[in-house]
Amino acid sequence: MRVGVLTGGGDCPGLNAVIRAIVRKGVQEYGYSFTGFRDGWRGPLDDATVRLDIPAVRGILPRGGTVLGSSRTNPLQAEDGVRCIRDTLARHGVDALITIGGEDTLGVAARLSGEHGIPCVGVPKTIDNDLSATDYTFGFDTAVGIATEAIDRLHTTAESHMRVLVVEVMGRHAGWIALHSGLAGGANVILIPEQRFDVDQVCSWVTSRFRASYAPIVVVAEGAVPRDGDMVLKDGTLDSFGHVRLSGIGEWLAKQIEKRTGKEARTTVLGHVQRGGTPSAFDRWLATRFGLHAIDAVRDGDFGTMVALRGTDIVRVPLGEATARLKTVDPKLYAEVGVFFG
Amino acid sequence: MRVGVLTGGGDCPGLNAVIRAIVRKGVQEYGYSFTGFRDGWRGPLDDATVRLDIPAVRGILPRGGTVLGSSRTNPLQAEDGVRCIRDTLARHGVDALITIGGEDTLGVAARLSGEHGIPCVGVPKTIDNDLSATDYTFGFDTAVGIATEAIDRLHTTAESHMRVLVVEVMGRHAGWIALHSGLAGGANVILIPEQRFDVDQVCSWVTSRFRASYAPIVVVAEGAVPRDGDMVLKDGTLDSFGHVRLSGIGEWLAKQIEKRTGKEARTTVLGHVQRGGTPSAFDRWLATRFGLHAIDAVRDGDFGTMVALRGTDIVRVPLGEATARLKTVDPKLYAEVGVFFG
Amino acid sequence: MRVGVLTGGGDCPGLNAVIRAIVRKGVQEYGYSFTGFRDGWRGPLDDATVRLDIPAVRGILPRGGTVLGSSRTNPLQAEDGVRCIRDTLARHGVDALITIGGEDTLGVAARLSGEHGIPCVGVPKTIDNDLSATDYTFGFDTAVGIATEAIDRLHTTAESHMRVLVVEVMGRHAGWIALHSGLAGGANVILIPEQRFDVDQVCSWVTSRFRASYAPIVVVAEGAVPRDGDMVLKDGTLDSFGHVRLSGIGEWLAKQIEKRTGKEARTTVLGHVQRGGTPSAFDRWLATRFGLHAIDAVRDGDFGTMVALRGTDIVRVPLGEATARLKTVDPKLYAEVGVFFG
């Protein structure tokens, strides 16, 4: 039995832990051989491979990133993509494919498995924690930890200067990182993509915080949008050449707060720091268990499935399920956390 | 409505986060007043109280320990303990009591609530993660993170000198910290209280690791016991005056490994460092949510219950359930992790 | 003897350690009393004070920021500023003033001491490490540590996606943070304000790094300027409304690299995270010793001086000296580090 492995999409702490667990168990317990495909779906498409055996996975557990490289290549959009993949797998004698990735990568795996009979097992990966089929995905805990540590640090600078500090964290479509790190960091306002925010309400929380003689921290997901969403585009500072990418919602919000409350406001955009570096212990645990269970699914011939966390158990769910629905923040949970605003 | 709060047993990162959440939501949403009892059950027994209001919980979220102090006092063993407690609560006009603690503290709360009609709500706390009613307890993730970081550091010193490094972590009756930190830290051997270990097997793993030109890390829970458990007591280095406390299983094991394999072995006992300091983001999140749900249980008059984590939900379970059974490591889970041994 | 203490300018990890050391030694060894002035020079100007005694400094050693608050108020620009200060000091019976701050704060202290006979002792503070009279200032080591950790994390994301990562760190006029963190983080290019950089040279380093199959990290001080400095202003993306504050040199440089090398480039701006949070052990040591020696200078009546680090010794230098000359990166040192570029 020879198993192919690839990692697709944005990088995420824990990818290497998954790869190591797959190879260690596959080789030691089942006697499998492995072929690593380079840079996500580009690997089987272009026949780009990496040696993948026990020595190749030594020492990678604590390392961020992925030794296989990653890309956002979609083989279903390439001419003859499916045939290319099938040929590459045949050429290397690969009997099954473990694909580690997010919505896009797993969506391809679901179709290759379901429509084209290529035996795939999936491992969910999204730093944003927005896959509905699993309680948590690895990488998320690391990102929340990094953002929380940054917020901890910003408290002292906010207090010393009685300034508003706006922290922009990852989360285009789901506010999980903002919610968890904002709560853990003791933020006074948390804004998420799931609920449009009212700038005046934000300013009123900010002001009430100052009245208590403490300086506010505002955590905002990059995908958060004000109630009158058009104002971001109409606003003088933002209306030309790709400003949203340039300065983002955090910068925009800080300016609004300054203008409306008369208080100094500063922005910190955490950016890629949140997705790099060594995974937290939680993420190494989860990623390793995902890897161990993925290779078990291969051994069981349970293709078209994906491993997932439910409580403290690792279960298997249909690959299609993983990509069916974005897991967004429940309004009830957001309301629960709202007690700390202001 | 006036609510009493106390924290009992060993300290644990996240206690302050629970206290803060209870008070913030209780005051802001329900208009409750609070009385803090000092040093666990000693507080209501000796009428030792601490002011507990919004200013008292400012800034405590990231701080380890407990602003209420803690103790292992058992009021049921004190003369007239129940009456004393009832009198103290009456004197302060306390209508309900939130008790944050482990098996012992919650066991008392269960009996006070069940047999004596004192309205109690419990919040589970054990750094060892060994309460069966909840998926996780706060403090555990922090402890695992600290132990993992230590193991990460020990790898480099093990490799540089080709030495065995034995790391003794917390866990008298359950091996959760050893299992999680050992896995996350890439340990080569993990020994837990749930399964007696065979010293010769350990030595054979150690030897096989050296053959791969890497130095082994052995993680051992403080409560782990060798197959012939008597040997620890009979062994020359350990047979007099309280040696187990003095040097522990880690030191004993290192000596055995040195003797049997001829390799140098060193021990690190992590000790209290594992339970101190700022809680991890995960623990702040869990502790805060436990606090928010505990005050909700009080508002609902749902006494005799305890909050618990199930998947990503906070639920309520009978207080008695929490203390009914120790949650130990499932042999299947231990076997799953065994692929990394040696 | 009553001593006033104030902290001015931007906040900096270690300020609280200085304050604690001053008060602990002043009270315990010399029997002095203290008056804390709030928000830098605003305190003595507006008679805004804070209680400052042993209980007030308990537990502040590991905390970032300053319990006295800070501001950039310049009393020499206020009407009757000097008289106001003199009056406030007299009103509180303050016999000497310890001023903890950077160029501006100490410049005022130098003039108050030299021209107006107000007995001042200075403690140098600049996170940028750009004061020529001292080997190091506290806060700098913490900032370098935070930036280095961020760079460590960015390596994995750069490698996984074969992207250029541009990290903008603090340093308007001096490149110390960029130089130290860039070197410690294994950056491939480090750009500092002291030497104008050539964008083509940067791109050639970036390209050569990719040829070695590794992705480059570019560390750029916020005050770094390209050789043809005007291009930043003339460049289409940057020529209107305060762009430098908006997007900064990091963003600009990333765009240039993308345009010229065809490689994807991403920017991380570390911002205020670098100056907040708990000080490193080194900074706590330095700040504490500065505090101990500052109160000794007061006891010796050695006014108009500032404490400074020389090797491992704390010495006193004239206050004027501290502000005379900016300590910039020596071209020889920059050249020394250049071996790692590309």
Place this chain on the structure above:
Amino acid sequence: MRVGVLTGGGDCPGLNAVIRAIVRKGVQEYGYSFTGFRDGWRGPLDDATVRLDIPAVRGILPRGGTVLGSSRTNPLQAEDGVRCIRDTLARHGVDALITIGGEDTLGVAARLSGEHGIPCVGVPKTIDNDLSATDYTFGFDTAVGIATEAIDRLHTTAESHMRVLVVEVMGRHAGWIALHSGLAGGANVILIPEQRFDVDQVCSWVTSRFRASYAPIVVVAEGAVPRDGDMVLKDGTLDSFGHVRLSGIGEWLAKQIEKRTGKEARTTVLGHVQRGGTPSAFDRWLATRFGLHAIDAVRDGDFGTMVALRGTDIVRVPLGEATARLKTVDPKLYAEVGVFFG
């Protein structure tokens, strides 16, 4: 020109940074080739070598330990040791040797260079910071940082239970780690090898701390000795079979404190955790600069010298000087810190 490199003695964060800097500058600027010798002096003695070129030093900057391995082998005690070394160097065409190590390793280098004409350049390495020729050695800052973080954590557990916490840190002959981490961690008692301590004085500090309603932290260097030093040996808990190694001064002191003050006391022995793992930014900076200057000394033919830090400069000193005198804590400095005791 071919240069040999070896690392001897205990491992120390920063060794890899030195090696990398030597090789990067040697290859890129001077066109040298390198031979890595394995496990300190054992390498040239047994002709055990490691490939050492640019690819071999990629990615090692942030890694603790040493890629060359280390040992305490003393070639001057081996039969024909000097001839063996000379032969090995000749066989590989090695023209000069850079030896990175402490007192022992550099002592050998001094004699090989001075008496036997083998061209050596030294790089000082001691985690204990006890070499008199240099202001600081790399590894020390990392060790102090780890110990300080541990002490920070122990504060909360001490306070929550009103217990004494004794922390034993490295330092057999010099108390630098105890002094720096104790000061940075806000310890209430710091005991160093340089000054015998009085147990009653320690107990009186402990008691006075409890009176202020705070729990004490006692930091003790492993080599600290009570005034009546014999009591450790005579004491019932310690008088047989190598107990000092077994339980150490920390454990002994905790028992004494319990006995004399009636307060609970707990011990944490940090052990090897202090010398492992990634080096701090300060240590990476220092180690890298040491490496750059060591290869410059080779190029200059300046053999028999060692690089050293003086203020912010790297200088060269005679190799003999490095090992001439242990740098211990100055009684005046210890007295300065004493203001925080009790």
